[in-house]
Amino acid sequence: xxHRVVVTGWGVxxxxxxxxxxxxxxxxxxxSGIAExxxxxxxxxxxxxxxxxxxxxxxxxxEARMLPALDRASQFAMIAAREAVAQSGLSLEGGLxxxxxxxxxxxxxxxxxxxxxxRKLYREGxxxxxPLTVPKxxxxxxxxxxxxxxGVRGPTFAVASACASATHAIGLAFQMVRxxxxxxxxxxxxxxxxxxxxxxxxxxxxxxxxxTCRPFSRDRKxxxxxxxxxxxxxxxxxxxxxxxxxxxGEVVGFGMSADAGDLLAPxxxxxxxxxxxxxADAKLAPTDIHYINAHGTGTxxxxxxxxxxxxxxxxxxxxxxxxxxxxxxxxxxxxxxGAFEMVATLLSVRHNLAPPTINYLGPDPECDLDYVPNQAxxxxxxxxxxxxxxxxxxxxxxxxxxxx
Amino acid sequence: MPDVTADVxxxxxxxxxxxxxxxVDDRLEDLGLDSFSEVEIIFDxxxxxxxxxxxxxxxxxxxxxxxxxxxxxxxxxxxxxxx
Numbered sequence: 001x002x003h004r005v006v007v008t009g010w011g012v013x014x015x016x017x018x019x020x021x022x023x024x025x026x027x028x029x030x031x032s033g034i035a036e037x038x039x040x041x042x043x044x045x046x047x048x049x050x051x052x053x054x055x056x057x058x059x060x061x062x063e064a065r066m067l068p069a070l071d072r073a074s075q076f077a078m079i080a081a082r083e084a085v086a087q088s089g090l091s092l093e094g095g096l097x098x099x100x101x102x103x104x105x106x107x108x109x110x111x112x113x114x115x116x117x118x119r120k121l122y123r124e125g126x127x128x129x130x131p132l133t134v135p136k137x138x139x140x141x142x143x144x145x146x147x148x149x150x151g152v153r154g155p156t157f158a159v160a161s162a163c164a165s166a167t168h169a170i171g172l173a174f175q176m177v178r179x180x181x182x183x184x185x186x187x188x189x190x191x192x193x194x195x196x197x198x199x200x201x202x203x204x205x206x207x208x209x210x211x212t213c214r215p216f217s218r219d220r221k222x223x224x225x226x227x228x229x230x231x232x233x234x235x236x237x238x239x240x241x242x243x244x245x246x247x248x249g250e251v252v253g254f255g256m257s258a259d260a261g262d263l264l265a266p267x268x269x270x271x272x273x274x275x276x277x278x279x280a281d282a283k284l285a286p287t288d289i290h291y292i293n294a295h296g297t298g299t300x301x302x303x304x305x306x307x308x309x310x311x312x313x314x315x316x317x318x319x320x321x322x323x324x325x326x327x328x329x330x331x332x333x334x335x336x337x338g339a340f341e342m343v344a345t346l347l348s349v350r351h352n353l354a355p356p357t358i359n360y361l362g363p364d365p366e367c368d369l370d371y372v373p374n375q376a377x378x379x380x381x382x383x384x385x386x387x388x389x390x391x392x393x394x395x396x397x398x399x400x401x402x403x404x
Numbered sequence: 405m406p407d408v409t410a411d412v413x414x415x416x417x418x419x420x421x422x423x424x425x426x427x428v429d430d431r432l433e434d435l436g437l438d439s440f441s442e443v444e445i446i447f448d449x450x451x452x453x454x455x456x457x458x459x460x461x462x463x464x465x466x467x468x469x470x471x472x473x474x475x476x477x478x479x480x481x482x483x484x485x486x487x
Contacts, residue, residue, distance in 0.1 A: 046456075204443065204447065205443055205461075206442075206443050206446060206459055206460055206461045207460070207461050207462060208460075209460075209462070210460070220462065221460055221462050221463070222460060222461075222462040262438065262439045263438070263439065263440055264439040264440050265439035299461075299462055300461070300462040300463070301439075301462075
């Protein structure tokens with residue numbers, strides 16, 4: 001028997017706020033988290049703008065003795081998970097710890113740790129590396145640290161699918177809760193990629209915007225890297241109701257696909273199949289969808305291809321629904337992006353408010369849908385999708401519905 | 405003085421799916437290049453000529469249509485380089 005899957009908590013640490021509440025407040029006001037990097041050697045970078053988590057002090061969140069084992073990506077994930085679990089009121093006592101999963105997506109794990117240690121080794125001639133370097137940078141470190149921090153003893157692992165990692169992670173958690181494999185899941189994504197080495201390799205792809213991120217807009221120049229984490233608590237409806245939890249929304253469908261085509265170029269067919277399989281999984285008709293939280297990276301290729309996929313799947317309804325990109329404000333947090341966007345999608349349903357796509361200058365002939373330009377919009381949103389499409393041709397889409 | 409034309413053609417030719425002779429008036433969109441060939445070509449050109457090429461793939465189609473336009477752009481950057 002399938003269970004209904006509800007969301008009872010969320011946590012966010014982002015470039016526009018260190019809690020889910022401030023994240024949403026700023027997202028709905030169109031506040032940008034994008035600015036010149038503060039922690040990078042700007043004279044050695046072409047790409048100088050990023051969406052950093054600002055005013056972040058690790059020691060406010062962690063005992064100093066813990067920090068040598070915690071990469072920034074793990075720290076963000078733990079902070080978001082703590083907030084999500086606190087909000088949900090979930091207690092893992094009485095056997096629930098064994099029936100709870102922790103599934104965290106990340107594109108590349110502890111990149112800052114790798115970067116710092118290789119710099120010490122190759123440039124400074126260090127004779128030895130810190131003994132916790134391996135467990136600090138491993139891709140599963142955020143999931144493992146959440147498990148240890150909160151006492152989660154059920155299925156715990158990382159999901160890596162580049163820019164779709166968090167959406168794949170939340171989708172797997174949804175399927176596990178729905179099937180009854182677990183009763184609850186702590187799922188989301190994290191990334192901390194704003195360090196010198198990763199910035200240089202992103203520069204090399206020649207897809208970074210020098211000015212700002214303008215998804216779907218004319219004169220858009222590409223993506224801007226972001227960082228942070230977002231984590232959700234999912235559980236069966238029965239369990240949430242039995243403990244009188246505040247139910248924030250319902251997850252109703254998940255779909256995945258692979259392009260099996262180009263390594264980098266997005267594909268209308270692959271995106272469309274992921275969206276269609278999500279609708280089928282949720283037993284929704286295309287006309288049921290009011291709002292789409294777009295992947296919307298701000299690159300020439302993604303935004304045109306995503307627009308074409310929406311038209312392909314939704315037909316005439318494509319012109320009736322609204323679609324916006326959070327990346328215009330928080331940049332692209334790679335493996336964490338889908339989790340920010342899933343929280344935002346659920347909040348959009350909760351508040352009947354579509355956050356804007358900011359920095360929008362005007363239509364591109366090939367991007368001619370309603371992207372909620374520059375100003376948030378109050379509108380009826382009962383059912384919404386969140387899209388994530390990754391390098392390597394990996395696509396993942398989640399569907400959410402107002403809980404009634 | 406490096407032979408910019410020959411070097412640029414050799415760099416692009418390495419990325420072709422099928423070996424063939426390249427000419428300056430060949431159109432890039434007709435070459436069957438992968439999505440990532442263009443950034444690899446830019447990288448190879450930057451390495452070969454020790455240049456920083458101001459290039460963003462989000463508006464690439466506006467800048468280069470033919471092999472010859474790349475040759476001309478590289479020649480301009482090479483000529484403008486401090487000796």
